[in-house]
Amino acid sequence: MHIEVKEDDFIIENEIVAIENIKDPDAAISIFVGKVRKEKKLIKLFIDCYPEMAENEIQKIVQNASNRWKLNQVRIIHRYGSLDPGENIVLVITTSDHRGDCYSANQFIMDFLKSEAAFWKKEIFLDKTKWVEQKVTDISTMKDWQED
Amino acid sequence: MKLKYFAWVAEIIEKREEEIELPDHVKTIDDLMNWLSDKNDGYRIAFNDKKKIKYAINQTLSKEYDSISRNDEVAFFPPMTGG
Numbered sequence: 001m002h003i004e005v006k007e008d009d010f011i012i013e014n015e016i017v018a019i020e021n022i023k024d025p026d027a028a029i030s031i032f033v034g035k036v037r038k039e040k041k042l043i044k045l046f047i048d049c050y051p052e053m054a055e056n057e058i059q060k061i062v063q064n065a066s067n068r069w070k071l072n073q074v075r076i077i078h079r080y081g082s083l084d085p086g087e088n089i090v091l092v093i094t095t096s097d098h099r100g101d102c103y104s105a106n107q108f109i110m111d112f113l114k115s116e117a118a119f120w121k122k123e124i125f126l127d128k129t130k131w132v133e134q135k136v137t138d139i140s141t142m143k144d145w146q147e148d
Numbered sequence: 149m150k151l152k153y154f155a156w157v158a159e160i161i162e163k164r165e166e167e168i169e170l171p172d173h174v175k176t177i178d179d180l181m182n183w184l185s186d187k188n189d190g191y192r193i194a195f196n197d198k199k200k201i202k203y204a205i206n207q208t209l210s211k212e213y214d215s216i217s218r219n220d221e222v223a224f225f226p227p228m229t230g231g
Binding site: 113119 | 152207225228230231
């Protein structure tokens with residue numbers, strides 16, 4: 001398990017190499033990258049973070065995913081700070097012997113990252129700023145996993 | 149005790165963190181919010197609607213009536229919006 005919570009950007013290709021650079025490559029690799037949406041009038045996305053808590057929470061989420069699916073490797077990077085539209089926010093790579101496990105685990109990890117990891121987004125538009133509020137659908141998505 | 153604030157909670161209180169002397173009668177997160185709210189308007193506004201606030205004791209998400217002690221780090225923040 002590799003978890004990073006940091007301000008610096010990441011290079012997707014380097015992260016894939018880091019996952020592949022082992023003796024016995026995994027048969028299935030899922031890669032999710034979340035980026036800052038290019039919205040009209042959006043100048044910046046500021047992400048506040050409680051790094052120690054975020055890392056703890058991400059570890060718990062990965063542990064729950066590993067209890068549920070057979071995963072070989074998990075690599076997660078979540079950025080914070082001031083980001084431009086189009087910049088990377090989050091990377092989740094899961095690997096497994098089978099595609100079903102790594103697809104599902106990747107989606108599970110992202111769904112829980114949105115609502116359980118200690119990050120808060122603030123949108124800075126040309127004419128206003130707004131803290132993003134947690135969506136009811138984000139909570140219901142997590143509950144759906146719990147009922148599966 | 150170390151207190152930390154994040155997102156709009158930090159903006160309203162105008163602090164990211166602070167050290168406080170925990171009074172003997174403040175035994176839970178709820179007590180702490182009430183005690184801070186009596187100190188000034190910033191805390192009072194931030195903690196006005198407790199349904200909008202979440203809290204952590206030593207980086208673990210906690211409940212309103214969980215016990216706190218002098219050596220704990222307590223954080224206040226809105227519901228998370230990562231990813």
